[in-house]
Amino acid sequence: MRASSNALILAATALVGLAGMLPAVGGPIMRALQPFRFAAQSHAASRQVAIVEMDARSVAEIRQWPWPRRHYAKVVDELREAGAATIVFDVDFSSASNPIDDRAFAAALQRAEGKVTLPTFGQQAGARDLRTLDALPLDLFRAHAALASVSFSPDVDGLVRSLPFATITAGTPRPSLSAYIAARAGVADVDYPVDFSIDPDTIPRLSFVAVERGAFDPAIVRGRNILIGATAIEMGDRYPAPLRGVLPGVTIQALGAETLLRGVPVRGTPLATFALALLLCVPGLRARRRDVAAGVFAVGLVSLTVVVLAAQRWLAIYFPLGLGWLMLSTGGCLFVARDIFRRFRTGRLYDEATGLPNQRALVSQSGNRAGVACVVQLTNLEELSAVFDTMQVAQGIVRTAERLRLCSAYDVVYRVRSHQLALLMPTHEIVEDQLATLRTLLLQPVEIAGRKVDIAVALGVAEDGDMAAAALAAGDAAAAGLFWRRAALNRDRLENAVSLMGELDVAIAAGQIEVHYQPKLSLATDRIASVEALVRWRHPARGFVSPGAFVPLAEQSDRIEPLTLHVLERVIGDAARWRAAGHEVTAAINISAKLLDAPAFIAAVDQLLDTAPVAPEALIFEVTESAAMSDPTIARATLHHFRDRGVAISMDDYGTGQSTLSYLRELPLSELKIDRSFVQFAHERQSDAKLVRSTIDLAHALGLKVVAEGIEDAENLAFLRAANCDYAQGYFIDRPMPFDALVVRLGKLSGSVKPNAPAGNRARAE
Template sequence: MRTRLRIWLIMLAAVLAGALMMTGQVGGRFERGLEPLRFAANEHDASGKVVVVELDAASMAAIGRWPWPRRHYARAIDQLRRAGAASIVFDVDLSARSDPQDDAMLARALARSGGLVALPTFSQQAQTGGTRFIDSLPIAAFRAHAALASVSIQPDVDGLVRDMPLATTTAATPRPTLSAYIASRSGTADATFPIDFSIRPASVPRLSFAALASGRFNPALIRDRNVLIGATAIEMGDRYAATYAGVLPGVVVQALAAETLLAGVPVRGGPVAVLMLALILALPIARARRASIAIAAFAGATALLAAAVMIAQHRFLVHYPLGIGIGMLTVVLMLSLAQIVSHRFREEQLTDSATALPNERALLELAAPPTGAIGVVQLINYNGLAAVLSPVDLAQAIVRITERLRLASADGLIYRVRSDRLAFALSTEQAEEDLVAGLRAILLEPVEVAGRKIDVAAVIGTAIGASVAECFSTAAVAADEAAAAGEFWHGGITSRDALERSVSLMGELDDAIAAGHVSVHYQPKLHLSSGRVRSAEALVRWYHPTRGFIAPDVFIPLAEQADRIVPLTLHVLKTVLADVACWQRDGHNLTAAINISAKLLSNPAFNAQVDRMLDAASVPPTALIFEVTESAAMSDPDSAIATLNAYRARGIAVSMDDYGTGRSTLTYLRNLPLNELKIDRSFVQHARTRPQDALLVKSTLDLAHQMQLTVVAEGVEDAATLEFLRALGCDYVQGYHVSRPVPADTFLASLATWNGETPAAVAGRTA
């Protein structure tokens, strides 16, 4: 069901992207960008049925002045008529009178042609910027014995010529364009057709007007051909920028348009058919579970779509917009790859790499123990086994043990929660004594690895409880106690004992905050490009007078369960605001990140208190970052998004913590108002040595940066990993290699060391 929903979401996003490209400028630009490829794929020579007689530079030099005496045009008509031209079409303005004798000579030549000649008409603005147009026609003496065809080349908004009208109206009369006249095609006035610029302009036969006028040409070039007479000399200025073909003389554009119509009248097809075909072809991409398959499916779908569009264009003369379809396929590919990367993150994060067993995080994600009981097996001779076995053989030994433990597991799943520890849900169908006896028999039997038998020394701890985390923690402590006591088995505290401890601990939380036992430490975030610490994450710490240090992963979940998380978070926020104000007074422009619990995103009372604290603070909200986890955002998506948008509106940055460890990463990237992405330490630690982890980290960096998000890599514990991340273009790193979390005064005192500053520089800045 989840896979089907993912596919539908991707396809819906593709449809929306296609609709946006249909209505927006992006689709048009993409389509125009693909045009050269479309024409290049079918580049071919002209049919040769249209010959261009050029008013070229040689002709200009031979005749010597412009406008030319029209006796030259008269001689040209006679020469072409005698050579057997099928038609003679002028792309030369003949709308003004010239020398009477020359005009008379041209009129007589037109009469002799017997209707073989077409002369141009056109419209032009009466004045620059005006709305009134003047129609220009050849003088009356010429119109009596010649057809009239319109000259109309209208570039698109980007200045490139793509289409040509079939007809235009001049002097209140619809007239075919030169190209339509040559090809004997009819059509509605101002209806356009796409010019086939895959025809090579250089393949159109050409003849210099000077050679024609002097009679030095081969009549076979003209016989049964349609002749276009027009200017190609640069100084004549009649030039247009055409898509793919470059800058062409107007008469050559007319010739290409005529060649297009000689093959048939092409039309432009609508985008809906392309979108439907692209949607069908996109399904294999959306269904792909591996990146290589998705990319191969994309390549195949793109090739099929392009082939269909090209067949429609060149066989059926329908020009469909290819760019919209490829844009849709690209969107589907990007979303699918992001989902695949997210899924790979998820699998990597929940799996032990050596044995492919589910790991501790997978166990802790269970809502509750399947039977309310968990067992933890600790291999007390693990270090000895690691010393004598290769890593592969050691992993095989662990797998052999898990195969036996499945007999005692309630659901058949065994979790490798630490290198020397395995955990599983206990079956409660047997009495405890029988269960322990059975486990003892299973674990005392040697396992066979690489042809030799290996003795495994193990102890087991068990616990019963409603919470997986509490139950597992208790069972792990019980295993430690069994090992310390030299016993095979030890049972942990019951859920009632755990409940009593949590109630006692939460009852002391308010007093601990008031007494200053709950403090805030800061872990610096190093900005890689500058090499300076520019931010820090605020982490809460509790040192109990009698219990000692209480781990955050113990008391924070208890605070959430006992509804004590609001005062705890407000205490942290109050402390951070005071510390940041102090830093700014000392000249340190730093931001501080605060973790926001899942419950607080939909808590109006908490958000109102945060607003009051921010209003009263001397620190601008832009100095704060609120970090939320993926699971936090999913507890109530609508409320979470509204709350985070309100934070963003105040200027507070929003960061997604532990990226890759949640359930629907792609959804969050699309819906949440994020500024920052934090890659979970489980992927960062081995990215330098594991190609798969490196690919996942790099893919996340590329995706986040394309979405204008800052990326923080957590868990950086050595210089090599830091330099690896710097080379990938990561923005910030955080981890023990930079610094452990430290108190506020230590953090401030260490800034100069982290930033490589001298004491004198620090004194000069704070003076």
């Protein structure tokens, strides 16, 4: 695809180049670039040519026009005596004047012994008479002088860019003044480009009257070719030229002579510029990035310019620069247009952050590809986003996608939502085997910003290729804390989820809501000193319903209050039973942020505490940072109220919010729970270790206990012991368990632990 578009761009560039060779297209471009071309290599004249100016000073002093020819005679004598190599006039001597002055001038020409050249030229007969009349010097003068042509024609825009090698006057080919001075032969009516990069101000100049009086430095004349012509504005012999503005005709003749003295200019074939420009386009088109391509095309323009100008300066070959610029500019613009189109298409079909194909790309390909639909839901994306910046999170997602590609039927992984990836798995392999391979790959941490990080995932699979059903199954798997779940073919799951809350009140009344307990290990005694109460729903028809599926819905539908009171009542009863068995273990209950400003809930809790068979000191209310900070005044008052009653207050998921030291000081906290995202790799990463240690030291300085959650392995636990952490909680310590299993666990003589689950990719059970 890319190669074919490159070929099209090259073809279009070549067509533009061919069009640029046409005078109607390339001419204006060439003329527009000429000032730059000359300015880029502006240099001084060789000083082999000098000008005797018929300037304003001379006009003012002679005060007569035409000038009496005795003045010219005197100037010729002065220049001859000063050692001029040649004396070339750009002055009309075709008509007779005062006979005495004419004879004086003829005598001066004779004394010059052939060093003087007089001009011939052709002019239009009249305004309506298009015939050309040739003007030659008088016969009296031609006897002792050479003849040269001063004719030249401006371009269509009125600027003079070239001079002829020779013209035909009176039926005889005659060299131009510039060709005569430089002793260059040429064909009549064939012109050459004048090098206007020569600075005309560096040509030596003498005033006509100063030469006539002998008031000049002979060194300026000796051995040089002398051009005599009008430079005074009132004489009117002036022409516009590229870069240099309006110049006297004699100055243009001098620049022409300087050009030929360096060598005969040659107009290079446009095909050479065409081929070079086309060749220089190729590296730019092969670039993958716009900025790189822009640099390559810029280098191409510079390289082309350097080659063309070098050929002009050192070889006197004039290749068309505008053609090359036109082609490279065209190639660059077409590249940019293609890049913009691709970026637009990429913006529509690819995720901006990761570069992965998006939902639109999946839909566009859905009719062309078949396989087992698999949606991978990132279940800890929020936690990752709290720890890493957007680019780093995207980096983790890309690395996860790279692993998923190993099992993709088409080697394509789509990012269909911010927290979901999708792929098609081959139909010729058993789904369970493919998922086993995926699990092995995904259990390995990925590296983000130098840190090894778990990307927790849950998978949904639809064997009929239905991505929507697979996405729903992935959500169910995440809610259930499972690695994967197969999508059912029926579509009533969404309706059931919506109606789930309608059954919650019945479930509470029917005793379907269970409470499981996850132990917290006291690192000082190696015994279980506390537990966290986690709600579970055993639905008679649906089976196990994960808290992730109904707790958020309960909060949204204002059913979180009866659910929390039910859990609290159950925990109080269970705590009384295990305490009666001799286990002085506290129990922590999660309190939703929405309940901290609910008077009815506070009153109901007070009533439960008043009638509880256990002291309030046996209970811990866990609130998240966001709960404590959403309305600090009300939260502080409510938490102080419970703390005054003897209930301990714990701040859950510490480190993921925006808490300040003032909150730690003002809230009636008993403990901090450090979020697992900081704990799980603290034994491997120095930065995490410093954060955990400093948090522990800060908490202890404030008189608080510290709970580290998310303990996954023995090394992590050993680090926390060395850091003087108070409690550890996680799958390595124990999984959540029902009351009976907890009592058995508490009955053991020691609280020592052993691994209960492999470290790696786990869904947190709540």
